[in-house]
Amino acid sequence: MNTPARDDDDLRCAEYALGVLDAHERAALEADVSRDPALRHTLDDWQRRLAPLADDVRAIAPPPRVWTRIRRDLGFIAPQPKRERWRDSLNVWRWLTIGASVAALVLLGVTFTLLRQAPQTPTTAAVSGEYMVASIARKDGVVHWTATVDVRRARMVVVPASHVTIPANRATELWLIPPNAKPIALGVFPPDRPATMTLPPEIVAQLSAQAVLAVSDEPPGGSPTGAPTGPVLATGQMRST
Amino acid sequence: MTDTYSGDIERLPRERIDEMLTNVAKGDEQAFAELYRATSARVFGVIVRMIRDRGEAEDLLQEVFATAWRRADTFDPARGSAMTWLVALGRNRTIDRMRQHREELLGEGDAPDIADEAPTPAAAAESSEERRRLESCLDRLEPQQKSAIREAFFTGATYNELAQRLAVPLGTMKSWIRRSLMQLKTCLEQ
Numbered sequence: 001m002n003t004p005a006r007d008d009d010d011l012r013c014a015e016y017a018l019g020v021l022d023a024h025e026r027a028a029l030e031a032d033v034s035r036d037p038a039l040r041h042t043l044d045d046w047q048r049r050l051a052p053l054a055d056d057v058r059a060i061a062p063p064p065r066v067w068t069r070i071r072r073d074l075g076f077i078a079p080q081p082k083r084e085r086w087r088d089s090l091n092v093w094r095w096l097t098i099g100a101s102v103a104a105l106v107l108l109g110v111t112f113t114l115l116r117q118a119p120q121t122p123t124t125a126a127v128s129g130e131y132m133v134a135s136i137a138r139k140d141g142v143v144h145w146t147a148t149v150d151v152r153r154a155r156m157v158v159v160p161a162s163h164v165t166i167p168a169n170r171a172t173e174l175w176l177i178p179p180n181a182k183p184i185a186l187g188v189f190p191p192d193r194p195a196t197m198t199l200p201p202e203i204v205a206q207l208s209a210q211a212v213l214a215v216s217d218e219p220p221g222g223s224p225t226g227a228p229t230g231p232v233l234a235t236g237q238m239r240s241t
Numbered sequence: 242m243t244d245t246y247s248g249d250i251e252r253l254p255r256e257r258i259d260e261m262l263t264n265v266a267k268g269d270e271q272a273f274a275e276l277y278r279a280t281s282a283r284v285f286g287v288i289v290r291m292i293r294d295r296g297e298a299e300d301l302l303q304e305v306f307a308t309a310w311r312r313a314d315t316f317d318p319a320r321g322s323a324m325t326w327l328v329a330l331g332r333n334r335t336i337d338r339m340r341q342h343r344e345e346l347l348g349e350g351d352a353p354d355i356a357d358e359a360p361t362p363a364a365a366a367e368s369s370e371e372r373r374r375l376e377s378c379l380d381r382l383e384p385q386q387k388s389a390i391r392e393a394f395f396t397g398a399t400y401n402e403l404a405q406r407l408a409v410p411l412g413t414m415k416s417w418i419r420r421s422l423m424q425l426k427t428c429l430e431q
Contacts (some may be wrong), residue, residue: 013423019332019389019397023340044320049429051325052372054332055393057290059282066285066299067277070306139334140308142427217341231341 010042017046027232031177033214034235133237134213135161143233144191147174147213154199156186164191165218166233173218175228176203179210188222191215211238253279266313273310280324281306284331288427289315291397296362301338305331336397378428386421393418 009032015021016029033040071077111150130152136145143161150156158174166172172191175183184203189195200205217230258279258307264272282307288298308330378386384409393403404414 011419011422012425015418017329018393018418018422019336020400020418021339022399022401026337026340041320044391047294047329048321048325048407049375049425050257050394051328053391054283054287054328054371054376055369057283057395058284060286060289061282062285062299062302066281066302069303070277070310073303074310140304141311171389179367184268233339 002191009039011201013039013043017050023231024228027216028183030232031183031214031235032180034212035179035210035237042150057215103211129237131241132209132238133241134214136146136215136234136236138234141222143236145215145236147236149199149238151204151207154201154204155196156199157194157196158189159194160192166223167190169220170230171218171220171222172215172233173228175214177212177214177215178206178207178208181206183228185223185226186188186213188218207236207238209240212236213238255324258323259318261394262309262313262316262326263318265310266316276323277306280327283324284327288326288331288335290395291332292339297338298335301331301334305334308334319348332397339397340399374429379424381428382421382424383417386417389414389417390421390425 012021012029013026014223016026021029026123029043033043059094066079107158130150132149132151134147135143136147137143146161147158149155164172169241171188174186174197176186177183184206186203187197188200191195214228214235215233216228216232218228221232223229258276259280261272263277265276281302285298285302288301288305289295292298292301303333305327308329316323376414379390382390389403389407392406398406400411400415400418403418407414410416
Protein backbone atom coordinates (compact mmCIF):
# COMPACT_ATOMS: atom_id res chain seq x y z
CA MET A 1 0.00 0.00 0.00
CA ASN A 2 1.41 3.31 -1.04
CA THR A 3 0.77 6.19 1.28
CA PRO A 4 1.15 9.80 0.12
CA ALA A 5 4.20 10.17 2.41
CA ARG A 6 5.82 7.10 0.86
CA ASP A 7 5.09 8.33 -2.66
CA ASP A 8 6.65 11.63 -1.72
CA ASP A 9 9.79 9.90 -0.41
CA ASP A 10 9.96 7.77 -3.54
CA LEU A 11 9.82 10.90 -5.67
CA ARG A 12 12.48 12.69 -3.61
CA CYS A 13 14.80 9.69 -4.03
CA ALA A 14 14.10 9.65 -7.78
CA GLU A 15 14.87 13.36 -8.05
CA TYR A 16 18.04 12.95 -5.99
CA ALA A 17 19.26 10.05 -8.11
CA LEU A 18 18.54 11.94 -11.32
CA GLY A 19 20.36 14.97 -9.89
CA VAL A 20 17.78 17.77 -10.16
CA LEU A 21 17.57 18.80 -6.50
CA ASP A 22 19.30 21.89 -5.11
CA ALA A 23 21.92 21.78 -2.35
CA HIS A 24 19.40 22.23 0.45
CA GLU A 25 17.03 19.51 -0.78
CA ARG A 26 19.95 17.13 -1.34
CA ALA A 27 21.23 17.72 2.19
CA ALA A 28 17.76 17.11 3.65
CA LEU A 29 17.39 13.79 1.83
CA GLU A 30 20.91 12.68 2.78
CA ALA A 31 20.13 13.38 6.44
CA ASP A 32 16.89 11.37 6.20
CA VAL A 33 18.61 8.49 4.39
CA SER A 34 21.34 8.30 7.04
CA ARG A 35 18.79 7.32 9.70
CA ASP A 36 16.24 5.39 7.65
CA PRO A 37 17.40 2.11 6.07
CA ALA A 38 14.12 1.73 4.14
CA LEU A 39 14.66 5.12 2.54
CA ARG A 40 18.26 4.10 1.80
CA HIS A 41 16.87 1.13 -0.14
CA THR A 42 14.42 3.33 -2.03
CA LEU A 43 17.33 5.56 -3.05
CA ASP A 44 19.51 2.57 -4.03
CA ASP A 45 16.66 1.31 -6.24
CA TRP A 46 16.54 4.63 -8.05
CA GLN A 47 20.32 4.80 -8.50
CA ARG A 48 20.12 1.29 -9.98
CA ARG A 49 17.25 2.16 -12.33
CA LEU A 50 19.01 5.20 -13.79
CA ALA A 51 22.66 4.03 -13.72
CA PRO A 52 22.54 2.24 -17.12
CA LEU A 53 22.30 5.69 -18.77
CA ALA A 54 25.97 6.14 -17.83
CA ASP A 55 26.77 3.44 -20.43
CA ASP A 56 26.18 6.12 -23.07
CA VAL A 57 29.00 8.31 -21.77
CA ARG A 58 32.35 7.91 -23.50
CA ALA A 59 34.93 6.38 -21.15
CA ILE A 60 38.01 8.55 -20.65
CA ALA A 61 41.21 7.14 -19.18
CA PRO A 62 42.31 9.41 -16.33
CA PRO A 63 45.98 10.51 -16.30
CA PRO A 64 48.25 8.23 -14.21
CA ARG A 65 48.88 10.98 -11.62
CA VAL A 66 45.34 10.45 -10.24
CA TRP A 67 46.14 6.88 -9.21
CA THR A 68 49.37 8.06 -7.58
CA ARG A 69 47.46 10.71 -5.66
CA ILE A 70 44.82 8.19 -4.51
CA ARG A 71 47.47 5.81 -3.19
CA ARG A 72 49.29 8.63 -1.44
CA ASP A 73 46.02 9.92 0.04
CA LEU A 74 45.25 6.46 1.43
CA GLY A 75 48.76 6.00 2.79
CA PHE A 76 49.74 3.11 0.47
CA ILE A 77 52.87 5.02 -0.54
CA ALA A 78 54.89 7.45 1.55
CA PRO A 79 54.35 11.09 0.67
CA GLN A 80 57.21 12.79 -1.07
CA PRO A 81 59.59 14.17 1.54
CA LYS A 82 59.35 17.89 1.82
CA ARG A 83 60.16 20.30 4.54
CA GLU A 84 57.10 21.41 6.35
CA ARG A 85 56.63 24.33 8.62
CA TRP A 86 55.46 22.96 11.95
CA ARG A 87 52.13 24.75 11.76
CA ASP A 88 51.35 23.10 8.47
CA SER A 89 52.12 19.66 9.72
CA LEU A 90 49.04 17.54 10.14
CA ASN A 91 50.68 15.67 12.97
CA VAL A 92 51.05 18.82 15.02
CA TRP A 93 47.38 19.53 14.42
CA ARG A 94 46.47 16.00 15.37
CA TRP A 95 48.30 16.29 18.64
CA LEU A 96 46.84 19.70 19.34
CA THR A 97 43.42 18.29 18.57
CA ILE A 98 43.88 15.28 20.79
CA GLY A 99 45.15 17.61 23.50
CA ALA A 100 42.12 19.82 23.02
CA SER A 101 39.79 16.81 23.06
CA VAL A 102 41.35 15.59 26.27
CA ALA A 103 41.02 19.09 27.71
CA ALA A 104 37.37 19.21 26.72
CA LEU A 105 36.72 15.79 28.22
CA VAL A 106 38.52 16.78 31.41
CA LEU A 107 36.33 19.88 31.60
CA LEU A 108 33.24 17.77 31.10
CA GLY A 109 34.53 15.39 33.73
CA VAL A 110 34.97 18.25 36.16
CA THR A 111 31.46 19.44 35.43
CA PHE A 112 30.13 15.96 35.89
CA THR A 113 31.99 15.46 39.14
CA LEU A 114 30.78 18.79 40.48
CA LEU A 115 27.22 17.87 39.60
CA ARG A 116 27.58 14.50 41.24
CA GLN A 117 29.03 16.01 44.38
CA ALA A 118 26.48 18.77 44.75
CA PRO A 119 24.04 17.80 47.48
CA GLN A 120 20.47 17.34 46.38
CA THR A 121 21.28 17.74 42.73
CA PRO A 122 17.97 18.50 41.04
CA THR A 123 17.05 15.57 38.83
CA THR A 124 15.66 16.27 35.42
CA ALA A 125 13.43 13.33 34.70
CA ALA A 126 12.92 13.79 30.98
CA VAL A 127 16.49 13.24 29.90
CA SER A 128 17.63 9.65 29.62
CA GLY A 129 21.34 10.09 28.95
CA GLU A 130 23.30 12.89 30.52
CA TYR A 131 25.73 13.14 27.65
CA MET A 132 25.26 12.71 23.96
CA VAL A 133 27.98 12.52 21.35
CA ALA A 134 28.18 12.66 17.58
CA SER A 135 31.09 12.03 15.23
CA ILE A 136 30.54 14.52 12.45
CA ALA A 137 32.07 12.89 9.38
CA ARG A 138 32.42 13.65 5.72
CA LYS A 139 30.68 11.33 3.28
CA ASP A 140 33.91 9.42 2.79
CA GLY A 141 33.97 8.55 6.48
CA VAL A 142 36.67 10.99 7.58
CA VAL A 143 35.59 12.44 10.94
CA HIS A 144 35.95 16.23 10.95
CA TRP A 145 34.54 17.10 14.35
CA THR A 146 33.26 15.39 17.45
CA ALA A 147 30.41 17.01 19.34
CA THR A 148 29.68 16.25 22.97
CA VAL A 149 26.52 17.57 24.61
CA ASP A 150 26.18 17.89 28.35
CA VAL A 151 22.41 17.54 28.22
CA ARG A 152 21.76 18.66 31.77
CA ARG A 153 23.76 21.83 31.50
CA ALA A 154 22.67 22.44 27.90
CA ARG A 155 26.26 22.86 26.76
CA MET A 156 27.85 21.50 23.63
CA VAL A 157 31.57 21.17 22.90
CA VAL A 158 32.64 20.77 19.27
CA VAL A 159 36.22 19.62 18.78
CA PRO A 160 38.01 19.23 15.43
CA ALA A 161 39.17 15.67 14.83
CA SER A 162 41.16 16.34 11.67
CA HIS A 163 42.73 19.31 9.96
CA VAL A 164 39.79 21.06 8.33
CA THR A 165 40.33 23.86 5.87
CA ILE A 166 37.58 25.97 4.39
CA PRO A 167 37.97 29.08 2.22
CA ALA A 168 38.78 32.27 4.17
CA ASN A 169 35.56 33.94 3.09
CA ARG A 170 33.34 31.06 4.20
CA ALA A 171 32.09 29.92 7.59
CA THR A 172 31.01 26.58 9.07
CA GLU A 173 27.54 26.45 10.60
CA LEU A 174 26.20 23.69 12.80
CA TRP A 175 22.64 22.37 12.42
CA LEU A 176 20.47 20.00 14.39
CA ILE A 177 18.15 17.94 12.19
CA PRO A 178 15.47 16.19 14.26
CA PRO A 179 13.63 13.30 12.58
CA ASN A 180 11.23 14.50 9.87
CA ALA A 181 11.97 18.12 10.62
CA LYS A 182 13.84 20.98 9.03
CA PRO A 183 17.40 21.77 10.13
CA ILE A 184 17.60 24.05 13.18
CA ALA A 185 20.53 26.48 13.19
CA LEU A 186 22.84 26.04 16.18
CA GLY A 187 25.30 28.69 15.07
CA VAL A 188 28.56 29.40 13.30
CA PHE A 189 31.64 27.88 14.90
CA PRO A 190 35.39 27.97 14.18
CA PRO A 191 36.21 24.83 12.15
CA ASP A 192 39.77 24.44 13.39
CA ARG A 193 39.61 24.78 17.18
CA PRO A 194 37.38 23.58 20.00
CA ALA A 195 34.22 25.59 20.53
CA THR A 196 31.52 25.50 23.15
CA MET A 197 27.97 26.68 22.80
CA THR A 198 25.00 26.92 25.10
CA LEU A 199 21.84 25.32 23.79
CA PRO A 200 18.41 26.87 24.40
CA PRO A 201 15.91 24.55 26.14
CA GLU A 202 13.80 24.15 22.97
CA ILE A 203 16.85 22.73 21.22
CA VAL A 204 17.78 20.45 24.09
CA ALA A 205 14.21 19.11 23.86
CA GLN A 206 14.88 18.06 20.25
CA LEU A 207 18.00 16.08 21.07
CA SER A 208 17.54 12.38 20.59
CA ALA A 209 19.34 9.38 19.17
CA GLN A 210 17.34 9.92 15.95
CA ALA A 211 18.66 13.46 15.51
CA VAL A 212 21.54 14.28 13.18
CA LEU A 213 24.11 17.03 13.49
CA ALA A 214 25.24 18.56 10.21
CA VAL A 215 27.81 21.19 9.29
CA SER A 216 27.24 23.32 6.19
CA ASP A 217 29.41 25.74 4.29
CA GLU A 218 27.92 29.24 4.65
CA PRO A 219 28.78 32.90 4.09
CA PRO A 220 30.54 34.67 7.01
CA GLY A 221 28.09 35.08 9.87
CA GLY A 222 26.08 32.07 8.83
CA SER A 223 23.13 31.31 6.59
CA PRO A 224 21.16 34.46 5.78
CA THR A 225 17.94 32.47 5.33
CA GLY A 226 17.71 30.37 8.49
CA ALA A 227 18.12 27.20 6.42
CA PRO A 228 21.39 25.75 5.11
CA THR A 229 22.32 27.51 1.86
CA GLY A 230 25.69 25.90 1.16
CA PRO A 231 26.64 22.27 0.74
CA VAL A 232 26.74 19.97 3.73
CA LEU A 233 30.35 19.26 4.65
CA ALA A 234 29.78 16.56 7.25
CA THR A 235 27.04 14.87 9.27
CA GLY A 236 26.83 12.72 12.38
CA GLN A 237 24.12 10.86 14.23
CA MET A 238 23.60 11.71 17.91
CA ARG A 239 24.25 8.87 20.35
CA SER A 240 23.60 8.59 24.06
CA THR A 241 26.59 7.68 26.15
CA MET B 242 41.13 9.85 -29.51
CA THR B 243 44.28 9.18 -27.51
CA ASP B 244 42.52 9.44 -24.19
CA THR B 245 39.52 7.25 -24.89
CA TYR B 246 38.90 3.62 -24.35
CA SER B 247 36.67 1.93 -26.84
CA GLY B 248 35.03 0.43 -23.79
CA ASP B 249 35.15 -3.24 -24.60
CA ILE B 250 38.74 -3.80 -23.41
CA GLU B 251 37.81 -2.83 -19.89
CA ARG B 252 34.29 -4.20 -19.83
CA LEU B 253 34.58 -7.09 -17.41
CA PRO B 254 31.58 -9.13 -16.33
CA ARG B 255 29.54 -7.54 -13.61
CA GLU B 256 30.27 -10.36 -11.14
CA ARG B 257 34.00 -9.85 -11.53
CA ILE B 258 33.79 -6.15 -10.65
CA ASP B 259 31.40 -6.84 -7.75
CA GLU B 260 33.91 -9.34 -6.41
CA MET B 261 36.72 -6.77 -6.60
CA LEU B 262 34.74 -4.22 -4.58
CA THR B 263 33.75 -6.92 -2.07
CA ASN B 264 37.45 -7.72 -1.63
CA VAL B 265 38.28 -4.03 -1.27
CA ALA B 266 35.96 -4.01 1.75
CA LYS B 267 38.32 -6.58 3.33
CA GLY B 268 41.28 -4.23 2.81
CA ASP B 269 42.67 -5.96 -0.29
CA GLU B 270 44.94 -3.39 -2.00
CA GLN B 271 45.45 -5.64 -5.03
CA ALA B 272 41.69 -5.83 -5.62
CA PHE B 273 41.53 -2.04 -5.23
CA ALA B 274 44.14 -1.59 -7.99
CA GLU B 275 42.21 -3.98 -10.25
CA LEU B 276 38.95 -2.20 -9.52
CA TYR B 277 40.55 1.13 -10.42
CA ARG B 278 41.90 -0.27 -13.68
CA ALA B 279 38.55 -1.79 -14.61
CA THR B 280 36.26 1.12 -13.72
CA SER B 281 38.11 4.45 -13.45
CA ALA B 282 37.78 5.38 -17.14
CA ARG B 283 34.02 4.95 -17.06
CA VAL B 284 33.61 6.87 -13.81
CA PHE B 285 35.97 9.58 -15.08
CA GLY B 286 33.97 9.88 -18.32
CA VAL B 287 30.77 10.48 -16.34
CA ILE B 288 32.46 13.12 -14.14
CA VAL B 289 34.08 14.95 -17.09
CA ARG B 290 30.75 14.98 -18.92
CA MET B 291 29.20 16.81 -15.97
CA ILE B 292 31.90 19.19 -14.79
CA ARG B 293 34.05 19.72 -17.91
CA ASP B 294 37.03 21.14 -16.02
CA ARG B 295 39.64 18.36 -16.18
CA GLY B 296 41.58 19.41 -13.08
CA GLU B 297 38.44 19.41 -11.02
CA ALA B 298 37.31 16.13 -12.55
CA GLU B 299 40.63 14.57 -11.48
CA ASP B 300 40.14 15.82 -7.92
CA LEU B 301 36.66 14.32 -7.89
CA LEU B 302 37.85 10.98 -9.26
CA GLN B 303 40.49 10.87 -6.54
CA GLU B 304 37.83 11.59 -3.92
CA VAL B 305 35.49 8.94 -5.33
CA PHE B 306 38.08 6.16 -5.19
CA ALA B 307 39.39 7.20 -1.79
CA THR B 308 35.78 7.00 -0.60
CA ALA B 309 35.34 3.65 -2.34
CA TRP B 310 38.30 2.32 -0.33
CA ARG B 311 37.00 3.65 2.98
CA ARG B 312 33.33 2.86 2.44
CA ALA B 313 33.49 -0.38 0.45
CA ASP B 314 31.90 -2.16 3.41
CA THR B 315 28.61 -0.38 2.62
CA PHE B 316 28.45 -2.04 -0.81
CA ASP B 317 25.85 -4.79 -1.04
CA PRO B 318 25.88 -6.68 -4.36
CA ALA B 319 22.29 -7.75 -3.72
CA ARG B 320 21.22 -4.10 -4.02
CA GLY B 321 22.99 -3.18 -7.25
CA SER B 322 26.25 -3.72 -9.10
CA ALA B 323 29.62 -2.27 -8.09
CA MET B 324 29.57 -0.23 -11.30
CA THR B 325 26.23 1.31 -10.32
CA TRP B 326 27.62 2.01 -6.85
CA LEU B 327 30.69 3.76 -8.26
CA VAL B 328 28.76 5.72 -10.89
CA ALA B 329 26.27 6.92 -8.24
CA LEU B 330 29.16 7.92 -5.97
CA GLY B 331 30.84 9.80 -8.81
CA ARG B 332 27.68 11.57 -9.93
CA ASN B 333 26.66 12.52 -6.40
CA ARG B 334 30.07 13.96 -5.55
CA THR B 335 30.15 15.89 -8.80
CA ILE B 336 26.65 17.28 -8.27
CA ASP B 337 27.57 18.35 -4.73
CA ARG B 338 30.64 20.13 -6.11
CA MET B 339 28.59 21.81 -8.83
CA ARG B 340 26.04 23.06 -6.28
CA GLN B 341 28.90 24.41 -4.17
CA HIS B 342 30.25 26.32 -7.16
CA ARG B 343 26.85 27.71 -7.88
CA GLU B 344 26.89 29.37 -4.46
CA GLU B 345 30.35 30.78 -5.12
CA LEU B 346 29.71 31.92 -8.68
CA LEU B 347 26.27 33.29 -7.99
CA GLY B 348 25.02 35.24 -10.97
CA GLU B 349 27.51 33.94 -13.50
CA GLY B 350 25.18 32.26 -15.90
CA ASP B 351 27.10 30.23 -18.42
CA ALA B 352 24.71 27.49 -19.27
CA PRO B 353 26.59 24.78 -21.13
CA ASP B 354 25.18 24.01 -24.54
CA ILE B 355 22.87 21.08 -24.79
CA ALA B 356 24.61 18.23 -26.51
CA ASP B 357 22.59 15.50 -28.08
CA GLU B 358 23.60 12.45 -26.12
CA ALA B 359 21.95 9.85 -28.27
CA PRO B 360 23.95 6.66 -27.87
CA THR B 361 26.47 6.03 -30.61
CA PRO B 362 25.80 2.87 -32.65
CA ALA B 363 28.85 1.22 -31.11
CA ALA B 364 27.71 2.03 -27.57
CA ALA B 365 24.21 0.80 -28.36
CA ALA B 366 25.52 -2.48 -29.74
CA GLU B 367 27.53 -3.31 -26.67
CA SER B 368 25.06 -1.95 -24.14
CA SER B 369 23.82 -4.12 -21.38
CA GLU B 370 20.44 -5.77 -21.09
CA GLU B 371 19.55 -3.22 -18.38
CA ARG B 372 20.51 -0.37 -20.67
CA ARG B 373 18.28 -1.73 -23.43
CA ARG B 374 15.32 -2.05 -21.08
CA LEU B 375 15.80 1.48 -19.80
CA GLU B 376 16.06 2.78 -23.37
CA SER B 377 12.83 1.08 -24.41
CA CYS B 378 11.08 2.65 -21.39
CA LEU B 379 12.59 6.06 -22.20
CA ASP B 380 11.27 5.68 -25.73
CA ARG B 381 7.74 5.54 -24.37
CA LEU B 382 8.06 9.09 -22.97
CA GLU B 383 7.27 12.19 -24.99
CA PRO B 384 10.42 13.17 -26.93
CA GLN B 385 10.82 16.45 -25.00
CA GLN B 386 10.47 14.67 -21.67
CA LYS B 387 12.94 12.00 -22.65
CA SER B 388 15.44 14.67 -23.61
CA ALA B 389 14.86 16.49 -20.28
CA ILE B 390 15.60 13.27 -18.35
CA ARG B 391 18.77 12.63 -20.34
CA GLU B 392 19.92 16.23 -20.01
CA ALA B 393 19.35 16.07 -16.23
CA PHE B 394 21.26 12.81 -15.85
CA PHE B 395 24.24 13.78 -17.98
CA THR B 396 24.70 17.35 -16.77
CA GLY B 397 23.48 17.25 -13.15
CA ALA B 398 21.43 20.41 -13.73
CA THR B 399 18.81 21.59 -11.22
CA TYR B 400 15.13 21.99 -12.15
CA ASN B 401 15.73 25.71 -12.58
CA GLU B 402 18.64 25.27 -14.95
CA LEU B 403 16.78 22.65 -16.97
CA ALA B 404 13.79 24.95 -17.33
CA GLN B 405 16.05 27.74 -18.60
CA ARG B 406 17.99 25.51 -21.00
CA LEU B 407 14.93 23.90 -22.51
CA ALA B 408 13.02 27.22 -22.36
CA VAL B 409 9.95 26.01 -20.48
CA PRO B 410 8.40 27.33 -17.24
CA LEU B 411 9.81 25.83 -14.02
CA GLY B 412 6.45 24.27 -13.11
CA THR B 413 6.26 22.56 -16.48
CA MET B 414 9.78 21.18 -16.12
CA LYS B 415 9.02 19.82 -12.64
CA SER B 416 5.87 18.07 -13.79
CA TRP B 417 7.61 16.66 -16.89
CA ILE B 418 10.43 15.19 -14.87
CA ARG B 419 8.28 13.88 -12.03
CA ARG B 420 5.77 12.28 -14.35
CA SER B 421 8.55 10.79 -16.47
CA LEU B 422 10.31 9.31 -13.43
CA MET B 423 7.13 7.63 -12.24
CA GLN B 424 6.37 6.34 -15.76
CA LEU B 425 9.89 4.94 -15.99
CA LYS B 426 9.49 3.16 -12.68
CA THR B 427 6.21 1.58 -13.75
CA CYS B 428 7.64 0.56 -17.11
CA LEU B 429 10.82 -0.93 -15.59
CA GLU B 430 8.84 -2.92 -13.04
CA GLN B 431 6.65 -4.57 -15.66
